[in-house]
Amino acid sequence: MSTNAESPASTTREWQLAARPVGWPKNDDFRFVERELPDLQPGEVRVRNTYISVDPYMRGRMNDVKSYIPPFQLDEAMTGGAVGEVVASRSDDLAVGDTVLHFDGWRTLAQGPAKNYRKVSKVPGLPESVFLHVLGMTGLTAYVGLLDIAEFKEGDTVFVSGAAGAVGSVVGQIARLKGAKRVIGSAGSQEKVDLLTGKYGFDAAFNYKDGDVREQLAQAAPEGIDVYFDNVGGDHLEAALKAFNNDGRAALCGMISVYNATEPQPAPRNLFETIKKGLTLRGFTVGGYYHRFDAFAAEVGEWLSKGDFVYDETVVDGIEQTRDAFLDMLRGANVGKMLVRVG
Amino acid sequence: MSTNAESPASTTREWQLAARPVGWPKNDDFRFVERELPDLQPGEVRVRNTYISVDPYMRGRMNDVKSYIPPFQLDEAMTGGAVGEVVASRSDDLAVGDTVLHFDGWRTLAQGPAKNYRKVSKVPGLPESVFLHVLGMTGLTAYVGLLDIAEFKEGDTVFVSGAAGAVGSVVGQIARLKGAKRVIGSAGSQEKVDLLTGKYGFDAAFNYKDGDVREQLAQAAPEGIDVYFDNVGGDHLEAALKAFNNDGRAALCGMISVYNATEPQPAPRNLFETIKKGLTLRGFTVGGYYHRFDAFAAEVGEWLSKGDFVYDETVVDGIEQTRDAFLDMLRGANVGKMLVRVG
Known part of the structure; x- marks a missing residue:
């Protein structure tokens, strides 16, 4: 079991939904805050996010409407795909240094039960951001x-x-x-x-x-x-x-x-x-189709490794830019996958 | 071979499309005419229609638009489902007296190659009109x-x-x-x-x-x-x-x-x-689904014969009423299948 009492950081910076947008989102529908994380509990991990995904479907989650996933809650950090590195662990399943794919985006530090974080194997020659698009x-x-x-x-x-x-x-x-x-x-x-x-x-x-x-x-x-x-x-x-x-x-x-x-x-x-x-x-x-993940990853992974398959990323640097990256993506400013590199 | 040189009638009365309706059809978009049929050729039959079907899809055929079936031709008899009795035959496949299902509706007498007329077996206790709806x-x-x-x-x-x-x-x-x-x-x-x-x-x-x-x-x-x-x-x-x-x-x-x-x-x-x-x-x-006809007819035919399955017909009498029956059907005046009994 890998534990890490002196975690390198316990202050997360995160984007919250301050108000439900009507039509095109306004800047003050969002709020950027710092928040102190509670102590790590048994079975939990803390993850330093490296890449955060912004996606069209998130606009729907800003409305208070029942959909295929629940709406974002007001005054809480928004969620979404992210990839990061485990920086503290009180779980047998994940160790410090592991790369994980998870759903606690829109923030610098994520924390929760290890089962919410899926360990992935980096593909040689490819950045870990691919797990947020072509291999995700x-x-x-x-x-x-x-x-x-x-x-x-x-x-x-x-x-x-x-x-x-x-x-x-x-x-x-x-x-x-x-x-x-x-x-x-x-x-x-x-x-x-x-x-x-x-x-x-x-x-x-x-x-x-x-x-x-x-x-x-x-x-x-x-x-x-x-x-x-x-x-x-x-x-x-x-x-x-x-x-x-x-x-x-x-x-x-x-x-x-x-x-x-x-x-x-x-x-x-x-x-x-x-x-x-x-x-x-x-x-x-x-x-409803996660059971197809292995077939998908095998087939597309092979094309990627052979160079038959290409991709584009539009990477915006800095967690502070997440809101603008999201809005730019809705306007079509991205080429390929729109990502925020947390740094 | 059954031939019938002295056919009982050779004058058909039929509904033609006189003009393509714009929006709701007007009375003078249609024309009711008498026409002398040519002599029966080898392989042909002449059929006295007993029931004629009027259906919603016919409205689409009045437009000059390519669709899943061709449009009606101007100044020709319109077509559609009908059932009738063979009154003259120069074909080995059909005999005078046979009940046939076919597509030469909107007229009193139909005539053409025997292959266009499908012989059906009447269901005891049921009128032959059922072949134009529940069993058709x-x-x-x-x-x-x-x-x-x-x-x-x-x-x-x-x-x-x-x-x-x-x-x-x-x-x-x-x-x-x-x-x-x-x-x-x-x-x-x-x-x-x-x-x-x-x-x-x-x-x-x-x-x-x-x-x-x-x-x-x-x-x-x-x-x-x-x-x-x-x-x-x-x-x-x-x-x-x-x-x-x-x-x-x-x-x-x-x-x-x-x-x-x-x-x-x-x-x-x-x-x-x-x-x-x-x-x-x-x-x-x-x-695209005629291959399902036998399974359908067997299943629904059994329900009909056991009385588990009921139907309604709205029958209008007289070939002269076909246009009005069609328009009334579009307005929803019918209960169950709308039919014209030729008499």
Whole structure:
């Protein structure tokens, strides 16, 4: 058993939710505080966070609405994916120095029962931040959504919206590596579009701000699409419904277009296409698919180690920047996974 | 070989599409004409129609839009399900007196290659009109939609919109006979609501004109729903998304709420529920599922013969009434299957 009475630090700095945002979050909806941690109890560990994840779904947790995960509590530290190093342990399961993946983000020091912290093995040559995206939950989300939910099969033409994002860029690469006929992505800037067709190996990509999404998708997919991986909703889903071939399948993963709306947003106006074409639209969250983690990590880990699979990170330095990093991510300022390096 | 040189009649009376309706069809979008049939050619049969089907999907065929079946042609007789009796035959496959199911509706006399006419065996005690609904395509639509598309399983709570219609009333009864926990239906009049809970054995039903569909469904399904069979779209689909339990499944069969709209209609505003709850929305048309006909006919035929399964017909007399019967059906005037008896 590894214990460590003189832990190197016991003051955590953390981001709390001060008020529930209405529409676009304001700066004073958040509060940055210092807090003294209680003494470590038997079975607990203390973790110094190295990387913190900021993700679109967190916006939903700021509302007081029952969802697939509970809302953030006011005046408490927010939570989310993080990776860190064990700095003190009163548990047999984890030792000082272990790298762990966990859900106590938005803070410098995390502390709690060892069972909440999953020990991971660093991949040689890769930073531990990969466990927060390509080899973590976002990678698993892409893998499950494409293969299990949309039932991708070799020869399919695949359209991914928000394709330069953390999930989308993984979806496109898995589709390519598994034999898609054609992979098409949408993104919100020319820089991202270039990344998609350059670095990530998409066959075609377009900037949705350049014009009507339906028209741009029709040009990029002259023979229609078989699979749609939806990170955006709204006009993108409408365009996909129009472009679908018969028996098409959509994995509905995110709808970033509606997260900050204060009123319910109309969905696609052409849902009747689902009947005409025998389409399947299937929503999911990754929570029900952790049992697929080992298959996913083995397959994607091998591609990563062989250099077949690439990724981008947008890393912001300093825990003080977490709020702004989160808001910038919602605005689409990131390329690939948006992360905060705690330092 | 059965031939019949002196056929009893060679003048058909038929409904043609005179103009493509914009919005709600006008009377003079249709034309009722008499036409002399050509002589019967080798391999052909002539059929005197006894019952003609009018169905919601026909409205879509009046538009010049590519859909899952081609549009009606202007200045030609419209088509659709019909049952009739062979009155002349130059085919070895069909004899005078045979009862046949076919697609040359909207007319008194049909004529063409024998392969277009399927011989059916009358069920003792039942009129031949059943082949146009419970033992025909609408029954198969209900069966496939509930079992194959929505993947109904014993113990599910099922919601059916347009439940007093030709498809909906079959869906509810199959669900009940296969062990649903609770079957809920919506309809557009108190008379239909009473039919649902009385004659068809639904556990609960409501009149969607009485108030907000979401609220009425929430009251009728306090523990949520697992399966939704959608004949309506719009507010009903929105209500179902809200009422769904996790892993719910919707069969999207029809969207009568949007058929006469001249502009694309916004779909449900809460499509994000599909992600939160892991819902599957699956559209279908029966055309891809004819291979299920035998299983369907055996199962439903046995229920019918034992009296476990009931149906309603709204029968309008006279081929001249076909247009009005069609429009009345779109307005919801029918109870159960809307038919025209040719006489």
